[in-house]
Amino acid sequence: MTTTVTITGTGCPIPDAERAGPGVLVDVDGLRLQFDAGRSTVQRLAGAGLPYAEIDAVFITHHHSDHLTGLQDLVLTRWVMARGEVRPPLPIVVPAGPAESFVREMLHPWRHDLDVRAAHANRSDPLTLDLVPFDLPDQPTEVWRRGDVRVLAGQVRHEPVHPAVGFRVETPDG
DSSP states (O other): OOEEEEEEEOOOSSOBTTBOOSEEEEEETTEEEEEOOOTTHHHHHHHTTOOGGGOOEEEOOBOOHHHHTTHHHHHHHHHHHHTTOOOOOEEEEEETTHHHHHHHHTTGGGHHHHHHHHHHTTOOOOOOEEEEEEOOOSSOEEEEEETTEEEEEEEOOBTTBSSBEEEEEEOTTO
């Protein structure tokens, strides 16, 4: 089993031409997990030659704009690039609260665009998400699993933001 970690961004809310918004892609034998999706996540994935349209799950650490501004782009691009191929809804794993609300509502402004694109391409596959909210755990807790790969969430301090979590990926190789 091979696990690869790619930093997709280390930036902050202040734009910097050399830094994309926060994000990390963990690839475990083709299972692609994106942690946060800051500004330019899709461009960074594409620039690294990674299959940006084939993300299997997204994990959000907290509700800060610099960690979320690329999420809509990632979700919309994944749907556009499917070109009518029916894909399972994209799991987005998020702590309950403000980040959950953001994800729940983030596609609303795009409904007209999605309808137009679907009609133009004769598509019957709506863009759907699998929102996976979880309560803030006292101890690191499993919040997602696929086969032998599991993701745990643990509470972190990130004042004044609450809730905020860190994630740990566990695989058979470590």
